[in-house]
Amino acid sequence: MLRIENLSAFYGEAQVLRDVSLEVSAGEVVTLVGRNGAGKSTLLRCVMGLHPGQRGTVELDGRDITRLPAHKRARLGLGWVPDDRGSYATLTVTENLTLPPTVGSDPWSLERVYEAFPALYTRRDSAATMLSGGEQQMLALARVLRMGARLLLCDEPTEGLSPLLVQQVGDLLREAKRHGVTVLLVEQNLHFATGVADRHYLLAEGRVAEAMDNSEVRSRERELLAYLGI
Amino acid sequence: MSGFAQNTFNGLVSGAFYALLALGLAVIFGMLRVVNFAHGAFYMLGAFGAYVLLSEAGVPFWAALVIMPVGLGLLGMALERAVIHRLTKLDPLYNFLLTFGLTLILQDLVKLRYGVQSSPYETPSLLSGSVDFGLFDFPTYRVFILGFAVLLCVAVWWVLTRTRIGMVVRAATERPDLTRAFGIDVGRWVTPVFGFGIGLAGLAGVLAAPMRAVNPLMGADLIIVVFAVVVIGGLGSIFGSVAAGFGIGLVQAWGEAYLSTFPLVSQTIVFVVMAGVLLWRPAGLFGREEAPA
Numbered sequence: 001m002l003r004i005e006n007l008s009a010f011y012g013e014a015q016v017l018r019d020v021s022l023e024v025s026a027g028e029v030v031t032l033v034g035r036n037g038a039g040k041s042t043l044l045r046c047v048m049g050l051h052p053g054q055r056g057t058v059e060l061d062g063r064d065i066t067r068l069p070a071h072k073r074a075r076l077g078l079g080w081v082p083d084d085r086g087s088y089a090t091l092t093v094t095e096n097l098t099l100p101p102t103v104g105s106d107p108w109s110l111e112r113v114y115e116a117f118p119a120l121y122t123r124r125d126s127a128a129t130m131l132s133g134g135e136q137q138m139l140a141l142a143r144v145l146r147m148g149a150r151l152l153l154c155d156e157p158t159e160g161l162s163p164l165l166v167q168q169v170g171d172l173l174r175e176a177k178r179h180g181v182t183v184l185l186v187e188q189n190l191h192f193a194t195g196v197a198d199r200h201y202l203l204a205e206g207r208v209a210e211a212m213d214n215s216e217v218r219s220r221e222r223e224l225l226a227y228l229g230i
Numbered sequence: 231m232s233g234f235a236q237n238t239f240n241g242l243v244s245g246a247f248y249a250l251l252a253l254g255l256a257v258i259f260g261m262l263r264v265v266n267f268a269h270g271a272f273y274m275l276g277a278f279g280a281y282v283l284l285s286e287a288g289v290p291f292w293a294a295l296v297i298m299p300v301g302l303g304l305l306g307m308a309l310e311r312a313v314i315h316r317l318t319k320l321d322p323l324y325n326f327l328l329t330f331g332l333t334l335i336l337q338d339l340v341k342l343r344y345g346v347q348s349s350p351y352e353t354p355s356l357l358s359g360s361v362d363f364g365l366f367d368f369p370t371y372r373v374f375i376l377g378f379a380v381l382l383c384v385a386v387w388w389v390l391t392r393t394r395i396g397m398v399v400r401a402a403t404e405r406p407d408l409t410r411a412f413g414i415d416v417g418r419w420v421t422p423v424f425g426f427g428i429g430l431a432g433l434a435g436v437l438a439a440p441m442r443a444v445n446p447l448m449g450a451d452l453i454i455v456v457f458a459v460v461v462i463g464g465l466g467s468i469f470g471s472v473a474a475g476f477g478i479g480l481v482q483a484w485g486e487a488y489l490s491t492f493p494l495v496s497q498t499i500v501f502v503v504m505a506g507v508l509l510w511r512p513a514g515l516f517g518r519e520e521a522p523a
Contacts, residue, residue, distance in 0.1 A: 048411050074413030086408050089518065090400045099401055100412035147413070 001026040001182050002047065002151060007056035009042050009206075016042045018206040019056070024151075029173065029183040031193040034203035035228055040186040041083060043203070044153045047184065048080050049073045060151070075103050079149025083156050083186075085136040086143075087128035093120055096128040097143050104148025106179060113142045116172075134165040141172055145181075152176065152183045158192050170196050190225065194218055232365040237487045238480065243372045245479020246379030250434040251456045252463060252471035253386060254427035260403035260466040261423040262310075264317050267329035270453030271336040272302055272428050276435020277444045278340055281351050291354040291440070298436045299429040306428025310421045333450070340446040348443035357440075375437050382433075383472050390468060399423060403466065455482075458504045464517020474515060478503065 002024040009017040016039045024030045032040045045051040047058055049070035058066045065073055074080065088096055097113060097120075114121035117138050123131055128139060137157055144152055154173075158166045166189070173183055173196045187193040193200060194214045202210040202224075217224065251269060258266050279298045283289035289297070309332070317325050353371050360367040390396035401409045402416045410416050435449070442448060459478050463470030478500055486496040507515060 050407055050411060069415075070407070070410040071413050071415045074411055078411075080408075080411040082408065082411075086405070086411075088401055088404050088408075090404050091397060095397050095401075099397060099409070100414070103413060143412075 001028075001061060002184065003057075003059040003062075004043075004047070005057040005059070007043070007046055007054065007058065009039070009046055009051055009055075010053040011042075012053075016206050017046070017054075020203075020206070020208055022201055022208055022211075024182060024184055026182055027177065027180055028199065029177050029185065029197040031185045031187045031197045031200045032203055033187060033190065033193060033200055033224070033228065034209075038203040039206040040203055041155050044155050044184065044186060047073075048078060048153055074100065074147075074149075077104050077148070077150035079144030079147055079152040081140045081144055081152060081154040081157055083159065085133075085140045087131070087136045087139060089127055089129040091128060092125050093128050093131070093139060094124045096139055097146050100143060100147040102146070102148050104150050107148030108142070108146045110146065113146050117142055134161050134168075137161060137165070137169065138172075141169065145172075145176060150180075150182060152181060152185075154183060154185045156186050156188065158187065158189050166192055188228065190217060190221055190228075233487070235363075236366050236368070237483045239368055239372070239376075241480035241483025242476060243376050243479070244482060245476035246376050247434050247438060247452070247475075248456055248459045248479055249383060249472045249475030250379055250430050250437075251452070252459045252475045253383065253468065254430035255456065255460050256463070256466055256468050256471040257399070257403075258424055258427040259460075260468070261399065261420055262314070262318065264314060264325055265322075265329070265465075266427070267326060267453070268332040268336065269427075269431050269456070270449030270451075271333040272306065272431040272449070273435040273438070273452065274340070274446060274449035275302055275336060276432035277351075277439040277442070277448060278344070278435070278446070279432070280436045280439045281349050281444045282344075284351065285349075291436070294439075295433070295436050299433040302432030303425040303429030307421050307425035310424040314424060315420065337446045337450065344446070346446060348445040351439040351444055353440040371440055375441070378437065382430075387468070387472075455500050458500045462504050462507045462514055464514030467514065467516040467518075470514055470516025 004023070005021050007017055007020045008015060020039075020043060032043060034040050042051060046054050049065070049068060056066070057064060060073070060076055060078070065076065080086070088099070091099065094110070097110060114124070119135050120139060120142065123135070128136065131139060141154075141157065157169050161169065170192060173185070177183065177196075185193070185197060194217050197214070200212045200217055201208050202212065251273060255266060255269055258264060276298045279301070280291065280294035283294050283297065284291070313328060317328060357371040357374050360369050361373050390400060398409070398414055398419060402414065402419060406416050438448070455478065459474045460471055462478065463472070463474030481499055481503060482496045485499040489495045489499075511517075
């Protein structure tokens with residue numbers, strides 16, 4: 001579904017991604033793990049079309065989208081879940097949910113979202129930034145599901161959440177996968193990653209250092225945790 | 231008591247002009263991150279256009295009230311497409327140079343044709359005379375301005391808070407990149423929003439024609455205060471700009487009436503208030519501090 005070939009990205013003079021190539025098949029959940037500064041978030045931004053300094057190719061369903069602006073990529077079914085959760089202070093919870101146009105064949109209705117997230121329903125007319133961190137994370141995920149996105153790009157959705165909420169995020173991603181949604185996930189929490197994902201890419205210094213499956217990550221957990229510095 | 235009420239009413243009327251101009255500046259800054267120093271020149275063009283339409287073509291006030299905002303709005307959109315949109319990727323200094331340069335060009339073009347003397351513009355007959363409020367009489371035209379400006383501000387507020395267009399504008403104003411990532415072509419909204427802000431300035435100009443001296447520099451004199459208003463309200467805050475507009479109108483009118491022992495108090499009091507607000511709240515009364523990029 002998503003194919004990245006020889007992707008390089010720059011911040012001014014500094015190169016943060018070096019010839020990264022990877023693939024995500026339809027219906028898969030794939031994580032990007034790596035230390036801070038390894039280029040994971042930049043990679044997601046490149047796929048979304050939000051990073052101006054890049055070279056290489058990004059393909060979605062065999063179509064080259066490298067030159068496509070972000071709003072057109074979103075309309076092809078990319079769902080953006082940014083690391084800061086992307087809550088709008090000047091929009092209510094409902095407005096945050098209904099801002100993106102629906103794009104996919106299976107968008108969630110607002111009723112379904114509120115049924116799944118009663119906490120969002122009770123705060124539906126509040127400014128989104130008044131929600132707790134966990135609620136804002138749910139809002140960010142609910143927003144792209146309501147949009148009907150086919151490929152979710154999630155940047156550390158469990159960061160700073162309590163174990164209970166981490167579990168909820170996991171349940172949600174697994175449910176999305178059951179409905180055929182594909183996910184590319186930046187994640188530091190290996191335990192969480194192996195619980196929701198099929199495969200993993202280890203990024204180091206802007207390159208894909210290794211591709212691993214779940215059993216490999218589990219058997220090397222200690223070594224990987226030490227490497228990631230957690 | 232009637233003196234106080236009259237001063238208050240006068241303050242609200244000048245506040246209405248500040249509010250209309252500041253509102254346009256706020257939506258433009260919010261959407262484009264461009265501070266439009268040419269805003270006063272479009273206000274002047276609105277008034278001058280109404281004057282020229284009446285004196286040279288016999289077009290009445292009511293028609294000018296529609297023609298000028300629409301015409302100037304379209305001119306604004308053309309300017310945005312031609313030059314203003316190039317500013318977004320440049321150093322803010324160019325923002326100042328371009329929009330200030332536009333001001334000088336527009337002012338001098340008008341001067342070239344009509345000179346610098348002020349021209350009178352007759353109050354439309356429907357709105358001549360005065361309204362009796364019991365304690366005091368008030369010119370009908372000023373009552374009309376106040377009502378019209380309040381209605382317009384409420385309408386803009388309604389569009390911004392209750393419609394899908396308003397929601398998109400708010401989202402794009404707050405976080406343009408993120409909004410693109412949600413499938414919204416933010417660029418498509420920039421030109422109409424700029425035109426709308428310019429149209430508001432033109433509208434304020436037409437409203438000003440019957441009660442203020444119509445001359446090429448009328449905008450330059452006013453816009454300095456309007457910038458102080460925008461800073462006090464919080465740059466980019468729609469509500470803040472309107473509230474501060476009316477607030478500063480009141481403060482000026484009261485200052486003039488009750489602090490008249492200090493010379494020039496009405497011209498300086500705005501900046502005293504601005505300095506005070508900035509010391510207390512650097513982002514303005516209703517502004518939010520910008521998140522570091």
